[in-house]
Amino acid sequence: MxxxxxxxxxxxxxxxxxxxxxxxxxxxxxxxxxxxxxxxxxxxxxxxxxxxxxxxxxxxxxxxxxxxxxxxxxxxxxxxxxxxxxxxxxxxxxxxxxxxxxxxxxxxxxxxxxxxxxxxxxxxxxxxxxxxxxxxxxxxxxxxxxxxxxxxxxxxxxxxxxxxxxxxxxxxxxxxxxxxxxxxxxxxxxxxxxxxxxxxxxxxxxxxxxxxxxxxxxxxxxxxxxxxxxxxxxxxxxxxxxEVKSESINTEDADVILVAFGLVARICMKAAELAREKGIKVGVIRPITLFPFPTEVLNTTADRVKKFLVVEMNAGQMVEDVRLSINGKADVQFYGRMGGMIPDPEEILTKLESMMK
Amino acid sequence: MEQFLINPDCMVYDNHPVTLTGEPYHYCPGCGHGVIHKVLMEVVRDLGIQEEVIGVAPVGCSVFAYHYMNVDMQEAAHGRASAVATAIKRVRPQNYVFSYQGDGDLAAIGTAETIHTVNRGENILMVFVNNAIYGMTGGQMAPTSLLGMKTSTSPYGRDAASMGNPIKITELLAQLPGAYYVARHAVHTPNAVRKLSKAFKNAFEYQKLNRGTCFIEVVSNCPSGWKMSPVQSIDWIEKNMLPMFPLGDIKVPDPKTGNPVMVKNN
CATH class of the missing domain: 3.40.50.970 (Thiamin diphosphate (ThDP)-binding fold, Pyr/PP domains)
Structure with missing residues (x-):
């Protein structure tokens, strides 16, 4: 040919x-x-x-x-x-x-x-x-x-x-x-x-x-x-x-940080936007490389921010590495959907609101 | 003391072809692998293709084939040698590529890779050493173990009803259009070794033609696994292995057309 x-x-x-x-x-x-x-x-x-x-x-x-x-x-x-x-x-x-x-x-x-x-x-x-x-x-x-x-x-x-x-x-x-x-x-x-x-x-x-x-x-x-x-x-x-890479969005003034990778990180960005409209200051950290894992950025962010929500399309996997990175400095919670279900921004917002009560 | 002399007519190979590294084999006394390695590497030397050959070693007793064969080699996972060889040949068609596998590797765990490699007619030489037993793991039943044969996992003898029959994979592969040259040889006599050498030479020559897969089974022995002396194991090949696995060409290129044809009586 x-x-x-x-x-x-x-x-x-x-x-x-x-x-x-x-x-x-x-x-x-x-x-x-x-x-x-x-x-x-x-x-x-x-x-x-x-x-x-x-x-x-x-x-x-x-x-x-x-x-x-x-x-x-x-x-x-x-x-x-x-x-x-x-x-x-x-x-x-x-x-x-x-x-x-x-x-x-x-x-x-x-x-x-x-x-x-x-x-x-x-x-x-x-x-x-x-x-x-x-x-x-x-x-x-x-x-x-x-x-x-x-x-x-x-x-x-x-x-x-x-x-x-x-x-x-x-x-x-x-x-x-x-x-x-x-x-x-x-x-x-x-x-x-x-x-x-x-x-x-x-x-x-x-x-x-x-x-x-x-x-x-x-x-x-x-x-x-x-x-x-x-x-x-x-x-x-x-x-x-x-070679570690991650992206931090609006984390400077945040009271709570969403951590997510891949597609879910984009959904979290929308959830963060909705949360800010309601007065909850939410930032997002998106690990881009999963190995190497952005331990450092998570750990230093936890010096100031005391609440983290990890969102994944699984039963809670990356959340273990987030907890190891933060090493007890902050409360790390998890929200996940499984079996091919995609979380929507509103349900993440509901979880955020319950964390901020 | 009477001096032990080898009849010069029985000398079927040199001591140290440059295509062998010279490292002493780890094989048990009387094992056929050392002879097969040597015959294969002598052919590589005689054809002057050492710089162009890439080999693939299996998992099994010949897992360290690259310690002995002085050519570029890759060590494949159990059963996957022909997949590895396929890829090497596809990205380096200018090289000669061969795989070297035992019966468990090629005809049990790697059956799918074996069949599909030949079915695609990959332009490689597949060397299949059949000693009817798993040597490296200590003498378990192989896909080619004979009926009634006692092994460490068929201690009462292989029984067709519960363990299946020995598989004649070479005959099976010869049916595939991708198979260009298929033969079964042995290394239990000097004459058998000479024939094997000629077959290896043919196979490398055919590889230049890009016409399909060359597949050579070598019926070999495993004195340790068979729990016999080397001499007894040679007799056992003659009496038991060869009736089940008869020697000779199975599929060869027609001298006139160059198209592969099945040999009669096979």
Missing amino acids: EKQELKGKEIKLMKGNEALAEAAIRAGLDAYFGYPITPQSEVMEYLTEQIPVRRGLVLQAESEVASINMIYGAAGAGARVMTSSSSPGMSLMQEGISYIASAQLPCLLVNVMRGGPGLGTIQPSQGDYFQAVKGGGHGDYKLFTLAPSTVQEMVDFVFEGFRMAEKYRNPALILADGALGQMMEKVELPAEGEFPHVIPDWATTGKKAGRKQNVITSLFIQPEKMEQINIDLQAKYKAMES
């Missing part, structure tokens, strides 16, 4: 999943491996349509188990690679993600979360927070985890995810939800071909004369060696903490 020219900067109205896929092509994606699952199937559908006439490679695998191991193989061979899935599919990938983290392979993972547990529902959820930031698979490892709250961030975080993955030789994860994947918003797409990728010297590209063989493995059978690998990994995760 005739290959298209590289695309320039563009402004478009796009669905979250398609915007993410378009961003991946523009970020110089070499290969995508995936398996269909609602509510993110548009990612692969978009790529299977675009890649043959643009550049890169897309392969529909026989399962999420196969696709994550294809990610391992291609990343180990030095390619810029991505997969995407939704909650049950991400569960299937966890073993492979643990191997990728241990072998220190850069790649971008995307979880467009749906309600669980089990087969659950295809409606949006944030029920995989623990899975994303507390390991998910076996062993001690971390994923650089980004939580977009707009379709624009679905685009921007593809670039940021690859940047962090390659900088730290670590998998990066975009933790979105079904609503972000499905909704349409205006996005600014960066120009294609301006984010170069160099094949790393550790990749398996064929053992050239004069260099030692390159081996990609997560097997270090001697405990002394395996402990040292763990020490090195932990040092890397510590170094990643310098």
Whole structure:
């Protein structure tokens, strides 16, 4: 097929999943491996349509188990690679993600979360927070985890995810939800071909004369060696903490702070607006990176503000990290909806009002 | 003391091809893995493709294959070697790619990956070492364990009614249009080793053609798992393994058309 020219900067109205896929092509994606699952199937559908006439490679695998191991193989061979899935599919990938983290392979993972547990529902959820930031698979490892709250961030975080993955030789994860994947918003797409990728010297590209063989493995059978690998990994995760990102809105004069990530943060901004109309001074803190977690900003805010409300689309997951960050300095309460239900600003307002009585 | 001499006719491999690292094998005495590694790496040397080969090691006794094979390699999760190899070949089509797996890895936990890799006709060589047992974990029943065979998880012998029959996955894979060259070999005699060497050579040559998957089963032994001496295990291959897993080509490219065809009597 005739290959298209590289695309320039563009402004478009796009669905979250398609915007993410378009961003991946523009970020110089070499290969995508995936398996269909609602509510993110548009990612692969978009790529299977675009890649043959643009550049890169897309392969529909026989399962999420196969696709994550294809990610391992291609990343180990030095390619810029991505997969995407939704909650049950991400569960299937966890073993492979643990191997990728241990072998220190850069790649971008995307979880467009749906309600669980089990087969659950295809409606949006944030029920995989623990899975994303507390390991998910076996062993001690971390994923650089980004939580977009707009379709624009679905685009921007593809670039940021690859940047962090390659900088730290670590998998990066975009933790979105079904609503972000499905909704349409205006996005600014960066120009294609301006984010170069160099094949790393550790990749398996064929053992050239004069260099030692390159081996990609997560097997270090001697405990002394395996402990040292763990020490090195932990040092890397510590170094990643310098990349922490969060957004604070109207927190300076606030009497109560809403803490939320992703789509729920936007709902909280509306709830804060409604609360201020009623005379309750509400601010919002939105963690943008979930690992590293914005512990510092939460802790220092708690020096002054004594009431926090964490809102999530789950039974209360990030709230545990907020409590650890605030470490008893303030009252941290929780409000959540589960199973694919999205909280509306009014019910958050009702909860805020009950806290301020 | 009588000097022990190997008949030169029986010397089927050199001592140290450059394609082996020279690290001593950790395999049990009499195990076929060391021979298979050596034959494979001799072919890589003879074809002059060491710089272009990328291998994928499995989980099982040959988990450390990359300690011995002096080529770039990736260690895959249990069962996933062919998925890993697929991706390597897709992003680096200019390289030769092979996977190396045992029976539990390829024909039990990795069955889905195995079938779909061959069905897509990935241009790789899949080496399948069948010794009818889980060696590394200590002699448990494998998908290819023979009926009546006693293992640590079939202590009264494998029973078809409750444990299923041994799977002939090589014949099954040969049915798929993506399979280009399918053969079953062994390493229990010098002659068998020579034939295996030729098959590996064919497989790498075919990989250049981009016509589909080359799949070579190697019937091997596991003296430790089978609880036999190495010599007894060779007899056991002849008497028990080969009737179930007969040696020879199963699917080969037609010399005239180049299209893969099933070999008769298979």
